[in-house]
Amino acid sequence: xxxxxEYGSAILEAFLLTLRLAxxxxxxxxxxxVVLAVFRVSPVPVLRWIGAAIVYTFRNTPLTLVMFFALFGxxxxxxxxxxxxxxxxxxxxxxxxMAVLALSVYTSTFVCEVLRSGINTVPLGxxxxxxxxxxxxxxxxxxxxxxxxxxxxxxxLASVIIAMIKNTTVAVTIGVVTATGVNEASGQMRTMMENxxxxxxxxxxIFSIGFMLMTLPVGFLAGWASKKFAVIR
Amino acid sequence: xxxxKIAAIAGALxxxxxxxxxxxxxDTGSDAGGDxxxxxxxxxxxxxxxxxxxxDYSGFDVDMAEYIAEGLGYDDDQIQFVEAVSANRETxxxxxTVDMILATYSITDERKAEVDFAGPYYVAGQDLLVKADxxxxxxxxxxxxxKLCSVTGSTPAQNIKDNYSKQAQLQEFDTYxxxxxxxxxxxxxxxxxxxxxxxxxxxxxxGEFKIVGxxxxxxxxxxxxxxxxxxxxxxxDLIEKSFEDGAWEEAFNDNLGExxxxxxxxxxxxxx
Amino acid sequence: xxxxxxxxxxxxxxxxxxxxxxxxxxxxxxxVAWLVFSKxxxxxxxxxxxxxxxxxxxxxxxxxxxxxxxxLRAFAVGSLLAMVFGFVFAVGRLSNLKFVSIPCGIxxxxxxxxxxxxxxxxxxFMQPSLGITPTSIFWAVVLGLMLYNGSVIAEIIRxxxxxxxxxxxxxxxxxxxxxxxxxxxxxxxxxVRSMLPAIIAQLVVLLKDTALGxxxxxxxxxxxxxxxxxxxxxxxxxxxxxxxxxxxxxxVLGLVATWIEGRTxxxxxxAAPVGHAGAVDPVADEAALxx
Numbered sequence: 001x002x003x004x005x006e007y008g009s010a011i012l013e014a015f016l017l018t019l020r021l022a023x024x025x026x027x028x029x030x031x032x033x034v035v036l037a038v039f040r041v042s043p044v045p046v047l048r049w050i051g052a053a054i055v056y057t058f059r060n061t062p063l064t065l066v067m068f069f070a071l072f073g074x075x076x077x078x079x080x081x082x083x084x085x086x087x088x089x090x091x092x093x094x095x096x097x098m099a100v101l102a103l104s105v106y107t108s109t110f111v112c113e114v115l116r117s118g119i120n121t122v123p124l125g126x127x128x129x130x131x132x133x134x135x136x137x138x139x140x141x142x143x144x145x146x147x148x149x150x151x152x153x154x155x156x157l158a159s160v161i162i163a164m165i166k167n168t169t170v171a172v173t174i175g176v177v178t179a180t181g182v183n184e185a186s187g188q189m190r191t192m193m194e195n196x197x198x199x200x201x202x203x204x205x206i207f208s209i210g211f212m213l214m215t216l217p218v219g220f221l222a223g224w225a226s227k228k229f230a231v232i233r
Numbered sequence: 234x235x236x237x238k239i240a241a242i243a244g245a246l247x248x249x250x251x252x253x254x255x256x257x258x259x260d261t262g263s264d265a266g267g268d269x270x271x272x273x274x275x276x277x278x279x280x281x282x283x284x285x286x287x288x289d290y291s292g293f294d295v296d297m298a299e300y301i302a303e304g305l306g307y308d309d310d311q312i313q314f315v316e317a318v319s320a321n322r323e324t325x326x327x328x329x330t331v332d333m334i335l336a337t338y339s340i341t342d343e344r345k346a347e348v349d350f351a352g353p354y355y356v357a358g359q360d361l362l363v364k365a366d367x368x369x370x371x372x373x374x375x376x377x378x379x380k381l382c383s384v385t386g387s388t389p390a391q392n393i394k395d396n397y398s399k400q401a402q403l404q405e406f407d408t409y410x411x412x413x414x415x416x417x418x419x420x421x422x423x424x425x426x427x428x429x430x431x432x433x434x435x436x437x438x439x440g441e442f443k444i445v446g447x448x449x450x451x452x453x454x455x456x457x458x459x460x461x462x463x464x465x466x467x468x469x470d471l472i473e474k475s476f477e478d479g480a481w482e483e484a485f486n487d488n489l490g491e492x493x494x495x496x497x498x499x500x501x502x503x504x505x
Numbered sequence: 506x507x508x509x510x511x512x513x514x515x516x517x518x519x520x521x522x523x524x525x526x527x528x529x530x531x532x533x534x535x536x537v538a539w540l541v542f543s544k545x546x547x548x549x550x551x552x553x554x555x556x557x558x559x560x561x562x563x564x565x566x567x568x569x570x571x572x573x574x575x576x577l578r579a580f581a582v583g584s585l586l587a588m589v590f591g592f593v594f595a596v597g598r599l600s601n602l603k604f605v606s607i608p609c610g611i612x613x614x615x616x617x618x619x620x621x622x623x624x625x626x627x628x629x630f631m632q633p634s635l636g637i638t639p640t641s642i643f644w645a646v647v648l649g650l651m652l653y654n655g656s657v658i659a660e661i662i663r664x665x666x667x668x669x670x671x672x673x674x675x676x677x678x679x680x681x682x683x684x685x686x687x688x689x690x691x692x693x694x695x696x697v698r699s700m701l702p703a704i705i706a707q708l709v710v711l712l713k714d715t716a717l718g719x720x721x722x723x724x725x726x727x728x729x730x731x732x733x734x735x736x737x738x739x740x741x742x743x744x745x746x747x748x749x750x751x752x753x754x755x756x757v758l759g760l761v762a763t764w765i766e767g768r769t770x771x772x773x774x775x776a777a778p779v780g781h782a783g784a785v786d787p788v789a790d791e792a793a794l795x796x
Binding site: 277279283284285286287288318320321324325327328330407408410411414418437 | 548640
Binding site: 044045046062064073078079127141145166169172173185194198204207211212215 | 526626
């Protein structure tokens with residue numbers, strides 16, 4: 001198939017970039033999501049308000065705009081990489097990390113809400129018992145409540161991660177490319193559809209399979225893990 | 234009973250949808266009375282074809298379009314501008330959505346097979362826009378290690394990377410105005426597209442940018458017409474007339490005069 | 506579990522500590538805000554000429570309001586189609602006939618597992634080969650919205666039906682109804698009622714999803730940032746204003762959802778007991794995450 005001989009390596013590069021976006025964003029989103037969830041259940045009112053405000057803002061703003069603010073706000077206005085004339089980072093790296101940042105923050109608000117609903121499934125007695133034996137808030141969360149909450153929300157958490165993998169496609173709006181200038185998967189697919197108008201169906205199938213190879217294992221893994229680690233009550 | 238309510242909500246949504254659909258479609262011109270001329274222009278290219286926030290249209294293409302329409306016997310209020318995005322230009326001419334197109338529309342053999350062209354009324358070339366004080370970018374082959382901005386899917390940028398400066402870094406955005414923002418902020422070093430389009434952006438910031446002036450392609454902008462149009466000769470005459478009576482130069486100076494970009498010689502109309 | 510169970514009522518020392526934490530947080534927050542403000546100030550983002558366009562009626566009449574109308578139009582048509590799609594495929598997947606349920610299941614799972622942007626690109630670029638000219642961006646956006654969100658709604662409805670007590674279906678069959686009648690008159694009405702909040706939450710998501718049309722160049726709200734910037738060179742202010750409009754639109758829809766949820770809960774109390782998907786509903790959560 002000449003489509004593969006011409007675009008094979010570009011397709012592979014595109015998906016590797018997408019995968020890299022997904023791995024970094026997923027990791028940071030989970031960590032940040034836990035922090036946000038802790039904020040939202042913490043005894044300090046100000047932290048609860050901030051947590052709620054962040055979650056509300058990012059959940060209701062299109063991801064496209066979040067990415068936009070990351071690049072045009074943080075890089076172009078706030079110069080987080082330093083003054084433009086001194087930036088040594090390549091464009092591809094710079095845009096990549098901004099996409100990771102935007103995806104992480106955006107996704108973390110969903111992780112936070114999933115965790116919070118997980119905390120709601122932990123029976124009252126667990127936390128009360130923990131308090132009764134003298135655990136502090138942080139010990140209570142860390143040792144008793146969060147481990148149980150996490151285990152009960154593996155499936156919805158996987159859904160969040162799957163959606164995040166699909167959301168990496170929005171990175172096309174700020175021009176995330178590899179060092180050799182290949183776009184992430186959705187941008188690469190668009191380029192190919194523009195160049196090869198006669199093979200659009202085939203191109204679509206190739207890229208769909210590529211995404212299914214990334215999203216389906218996450219779902220299966222979560223299904224298996226949620227059974228294995230189910231909290232039996 | 235619940236279902237009825239849902240049906241009612243669904244119905245309301247459908248109604249809203251169809252109402253909005255009616256509201257949205259009137260700018261594509263359903264009133265195809267013979268006394269109007271529908272001209273396809275760009276809406277998003279300042280200095281060339283641009284829809285202002287107050288609803289007016291401005292630009293070189295717009296002025297030329299008005300001149301031609303007037304010459305064909307239409308009043309100003311008989312002209313209706315329609316947004317012609319690049320991908321839809323041929324189909325718009327074929328299915329009668331527009332009567333003619335002036336939208337940085339390059340004459341190519343491929344397109345000539347599908348539509349007719351009058352003109353060219355302007356010869357543009359792919360060029361680079363840099364900050365006014367930049368001295369080290371002199372042409373497409375001086376971009377190694379530099380950051381170059383263009384719009385998504387545009388061949389010009391890829392052309393530079395493939396044929397001139399292999400080490401150039403590409404930034405792609407969906408609009409040139411974002412490239413301009415990045416160029417102003419120093420996040421990129423140059424942006425590339427047709428020189429007259431670049432001039433339109435330079436015009437918005439007099440003195441801040443300059444066009445390098447080393448064009449590395451030739452684009453003949455023509456007036457797109459439906460295949461077999463009877464107005465073609467007349468429009469060719471009008472284009473030549475605009476070169477002579479100063480209307481062409483005036484259209485340029487009114488819209489791009491402060492860009493620092495010099496008006497080239499008028500092209501020769503190609504009556505193929 | 507209410508969150509306050511996680512910690513004891515604060516005593517004098519804890520109260521003092523909370524004040525310290527609050528103070529530190531506010532100082533950090535204030536510092537970040539000041540940093541952003543002053544940097545934006547340095548680069549001239551607060552200049553009045555960048556903001557005055559937003560008190561100009563022309564800007565609202567010619568850019569922002571048409572943008573909002575396009576967004577709402579895609580939302581209205583998209584959500585209607587998504588609900589139709591959702592009903593059809595939920596019923597299809599619940600069918601006893603394998604040759605109906607399996608294909609329906611594949612369709613639903615497929616559209617849920619690939620990005621919506623891919624779908625929109627595909628529909629957009631497919632049109633010329635199908636002889637559809639001029640290429641419609643609107644339908645590429647709306648059909649993309651329909652296929653993904655419709656699949657999610659199908660799963661929500663299916664989950665609703667499956668959560669119903671088995672006796673509901675058995676009782677229907679026992680009095681001689683066909684399986685189609687059972688579905689139509691007994692199962693679906695109850696499932697839809699119990700799942701209405703989740704369905705509406707998905708429609709809220711769909712509203713936010715319309716912003717993907719931006720990538721194709723559909724002239725919805727987000728695209729107006731582009732026009733505003735070309736007119737007034739106020740990229741950041743324009744993006745801020747548009748973000749606020751999105752948040753406002755979503756808030757209004759969210760309030761409608763909450764209101765309907767409250768109503769359905771009230772009704773449910775007097776009706777036959779209905780299985781309720783708990784707070785941890787994977788489908789609804791995935792639904793909420795899409796852009």
